[in-house]
Amino acid sequence: xxxxxxTRKTQHVNQIYRVNADITVxxxxxxxxxxxxIVYEALRERVFARTWQWxxxxxxxxxxxxxxxxxxxxxxxxEPLLLARDGENTLRCLSNVCTHRGNILVKEAxxxxxxxxxxxxxxxxxAGHMTFMPEFKEAKNFPTVADHLPNIPFGxxxxxxxxxxxxxxxxxxxxxxxxxxxxxxxxDKFSFDSAHSRDYVIDVNWALYVENYLEGFHIPHVHTGLxxxxxxxxxxxxxxxxxxxxxxxxxxxxPAFAQPSGKRVAAYYWWIFPxxxxxxxxxxxxxxxxxxxxxxxxxxxxxxxxxxxATLDAHAAAALHQTEMEDEAIVQAVQRGTASRHxxxxxxxxxxxxxxxHFHRLLCEFLQAPFDRVSVGAMMESAES
Numbered sequence: 426x427x428x429x430x431x432t433r434k435t436q437h438v439n440q441i442y443r444v445n446a447d448i449t450v451x452x453x454x455x456x457x458x459x460x461x462x463i464v465y466e467a468l469r470e471r472v473f474a475r476t477w478q479w480x481x482x483x484x485x486x487x488x489x490x491x492x493x494x495x496x497x498x499x500x501x502x503x504e505p506l507l508l509a510r511d512g513e514n515t516l517r518c519l520s521n522v523c524t525h526r527g528n529i530l531v532k533e534a535x536x537x538x539x540x541x542x543x544x545x546x547x548x549x550x551x552a553g554h555m556t557f558m559p560e561f562k563e564a565k566n567f568p569t570v571a572d573h574l575p576n577i578p579f580g581x582x583x584x585x586x587x588x589x590x591x592x593x594x595x596x597x598x599x600x601x602x603x604x605x606x607x608x609x610x611x612x613d614k615f616s617f618d619s620a621h622s623r624d625y626v627i628d629v630n631w632a633l634y635v636e637n638y639l640e641g642f643h644i645p646h647v648h649t650g651l652x653x654x655x656x657x658x659x660x661x662x663x664x665x666x667x668x669x670x671x672x673x674x675x676x677x678x679x680p681a682f683a684q685p686s687g688k689r690v691a692a693y694y695w696w697i698f699p700x701x702x703x704x705x706x707x708x709x710x711x712x713x714x715x716x717x718x719x720x721x722x723x724x725x726x727x728x729x730x731x732x733x734x735a736t737l738d739a740h741a742a743a744a745l746h747q748t749e750m751e752d753e754a755i756v757q758a759v760q761r762g763t764a765s766r767h768x769x770x771x772x773x774x775x776x777x778x779x780x781x782x783h784f785h786r787l788l789c790e791f792l793q794a795p796f797d798r799v800s801v802g803a804m805m806e807s808a809e810s
Contacts, residue, residue: 442792444785448778452770454785456763459630464792465720469501472699472791474590476667477599478502479701479714480518482617482730483586485534486510490551493534494521497577497588500718506577506588507531509540511551518579518588519553524572540574549574583612593791594667602665603695603703615709615730621737625725627753629760631700631717632788634725637756638713639696639780641671647751650744654679655691662779667698667787669780680707696780698787708737711745721760725749 442458445451458464480495486508495518497504507521507530521530528544539556540549548557553574561567578589580596582604587596597604627634637643641660645652655673663670671694675681681689682705695703700715709731716724727749731737762768773782 442789444782444789446786448773448775448782451773451782453773453781454632454788455770456765456768459633459760459763460720462720465630465717467792468717468788471794472788473498473502473717475593475791476699477580477587477589477592477596477697479712480506480508480586480588482584483508483516483581484584484617486516488536489514490536490538491534492531492537492540492551494529494531495586495588497590498716500716500724502590504577504590505529507540507574508586509551509553515552516579516581517552518577518586519574520577522574523547524555524574525558584615593794599667599697602668602670603697606670607693607695607705610705611732612710612730615732618709618729618731618737621729621742623727625727625749625753626718627723627725627757628721629723629753629756630721631715631723632784633756633759633763634715634723634752635696635700636781636784637752637759638694638702639669639671639784640774640778641673642774642777643755647755648748651748654744659688664779664783669696669783670694671696671780682707696784698784706741708732708741 441461442454442464444454478498480497485491486493487510489510489512491508491510493508495506495508497506505521507519508516509519510516522528523530523542523544525542525545525547528542530540530542530549538551540551540553542548546557546559547555549555553576555568555572555574558568558572578592580587580600582596582600587600589596639662641657641662644655644660645657654676656676659674661672663672672690673692673694675689675691679689679691681691682693683689691706693703693705695705697703700717702711702713702715704711704713709729712726712728712730714726714728716726718724727745729737773779
């Protein structure tokens with residue numbers, strides 16, 4: 426008896442990729458991982474659809490009647506979402522797809538008392554309930570819960586929105602450590618800086634970009650300018666369930682946060698599984714969202730937020746860009762190298778690569794976990810409740 430293709434793919438994903446919990450003996454993910462189309466497809470549902478994705482700041486939905494369309498993880502999930510704040514000041518994340526024929530409902534941010542489809546005039550209130558549909562008097566068993574807009578799991582933090590299709594855990598389990606550790610920063614008061622925000626498109630597998638971010642091991646060898654600004658010897662990594670923190674302490678002459686301990690922190694590099702970086706500097710926040718567009722193409726959205734009277738000056742902006750260019754060059758070289766017939770697996774530095782080991786372990790955990798794709802029915806039940 427032949428094995429169905431879906432079963433073969435599941436066995437392939439579950440059996441091949443494993444990383445030992447003991448970093449002192451563990452081997453890295455093999456080079457084949459970054460070129461495995463079956464795994465790349467599996468990651469879409471098993472990792473990205475089950476984790477919380479940043480969907481932007483919430484500045485344009487601060488008032489009642491505000492509507493703002495968002496696209497959940499462009500290039501991979503591509504799920505149309507709609508943020509809607511009703512007259513009672515409740516902010517919801519709804520599907521932005523009409524339940525009649527699938528038309529996109531809201532094309533740009535606006536203010537409205539209701540949501541109206543421009544195709545056949547189906548209407549919804551700002552909680553997502555269908556309220557009117559012309560020419561349906563003779564339809565039997567209509568309307569039902571399926572005619573309402575599904576509510577998408579949604580959460581807020583310091584003026585930023587997060588959504589998930591089928592979250593494995595509450596948002597708090599992903600962001601809780603960040604909130605607790607950075608509570609002294611008025612992040613909700615940071616202002617978006619469009620002049621220093623941009624996207625980078627790189628011909629690499631998204632996971633290579635992330636794992637490079639998660640270790641400071643390469644700093645002395647790749648980032649000359651950054652290495653002069655920080656104390657590499659005291660560079661430290663802290664691991665949490667779905668996040669990690671890299672602490673970069675400042676050398677003399679480098680801007681830094683003042684700490685009660687007397688140590689000067691140049692940057693807090695937070696990573697939220699699987700693809701969000703929150704980089705806090707004395708001038709504000711550089712938020713980086715890693716967006717897989719193809720197995721060997723990744724878009725990284727850099728969004729800049731400044732705080733108080735601080736500004737991102739030309740020198741700091743140039744330093745960020747230079748560091749990014751250096752990272753891209755090395756990751757592109759690794760992309761080519763992992764495809765080599767002579768590369769198999771590497772080993773981790775127990776001292777310097779805890780973050781990358783942690784990331785690889787989480788990827789394997791999600792790939793091997795029992796999995797059911799989120800159903801429309803489940804989202805409808807959420808909408809009804």
